[in-house]
Amino acid sequence: xxxxxVLFYNNLFEDxxxxxxxxxxxxxxxxSRRKAWISTxxxxxxxxxxKDYLTSMDLASDAVFAYIQESFGLLKSLYSEKAxxxxxxxxxxxxxxxxxxxPDTLGGFYGEFWAKDxxxxxxxxxxxxxxxxxxxxxxxxxxxxNPNAFTYISWSSMIxxxxxxxxxxxxxxxLNTLENNMSLIQSLRAQQKVExxxxxxxxxxxxxxxxxxxxxxxxxCKVGYxxxxxxxxxxxxxxxxxxxxxxxxxNVK
Numbered sequence: 001x002x003x004x005x006v007l008f009y010n011n012l013f014e015d016x017x018x019x020x021x022x023x024x025x026x027x028x029x030x031x032s033r034r035k036a037w038i039s040t041x042x043x044x045x046x047x048x049x050x051k052d053y054l055t056s057m058d059l060a061s062d063a064v065f066a067y068i069q070e071s072f073g074l075l076k077s078l079y080s081e082k083a084x085x086x087x088x089x090x091x092x093x094x095x096x097x098x099x100x101x102x103p104d105t106l107g108g109f110y111g112e113f114w115a116k117d118x119x120x121x122x123x124x125x126x127x128x129x130x131x132x133x134x135x136x137x138x139x140x141x142x143x144x145x146n147p148n149a150f151t152y153i154s155w156s157s158m159i160x161x162x163x164x165x166x167x168x169x170x171x172x173x174x175l176n177t178l179e180n181n182m183s184l185i186q187s188l189r190a191q192q193k194v195e196x197x198x199x200x201x202x203x204x205x206x207x208x209x210x211x212x213x214x215x216x217x218x219x220x221c222k223v224g225y226x227x228x229x230x231x232x233x234x235x236x237x238x239x240x241x242x243x244x245x246x247x248x249x250x251n252v253k
Contacts, residue, residue: 217237
């Protein structure tokens with residue numbers, strides 16, 4: 001496993017997450033390498049310059065790690081909100097030995113060499129390239145004192161993926177909200193339909209009573225009964241006789 005994988009990915013899962021500079025200063029092997037590195041640099045530069053430059057490389061790595069940590073937190077939030085599309089449970093699983101330990105495996109290394117039917121999703125792919133490619137290229141570019149390598153080639157690329165992830169997350173959340181609202185609306189409509197049907201059945205008992213000879217008006221069916229005679233005119237029913245409007249209609253005919 002490469003140094004970049006440990007610094008920018010494995011340490012995400014420590015509790016709490018460990019920044020690159022902290023990990024390096026607590027690792028005897030890396031501290032030993034650092035001393036040897038400074039000794040080599042001192043052949044052309046001062047000790048202070050060598051130490052300060054390597055410290056700046058570590059601090060830049062910490063800044064990179066902050067972006068990665070925030071972006072991984074975004075993936076986990078989308079998973080907990082069930083806003084990822086497709087959700088890991090609803091897509092092909094990566095072949096062994098990749099585990100199904102979501103959300104920890106989201107944006108994992110396997111996505112560099114395997115993909116199928118939405119696994120990994122676009123936002124996970126951006127995260128993968130952020131930590132697996134851009135992050136270590138930034139550190140490597142600084143180690144080689146190559147400004148173009150640690151700015152336009154890597155840092156700029158990492159920021160682009162960060163922005164794309166933020167935008168994609170906003171889109172996924174909006175779609176998830178719309179789908180949830182639509183499901184709620186459909187559920188409410190179905191409930192209203194059932195309630196309306198039950199109410200109609202109850203109210204139509206009034207029609208049965210009217211057909212049996214009871215004088216009654218059914219608000220559900222908009223009909224009335226008097227002496228088993230049916231009328232659709234509320235005025236006629238209320239007055240107990242044919243209203244003027246119905247008389248005029250009959251005369252026109």
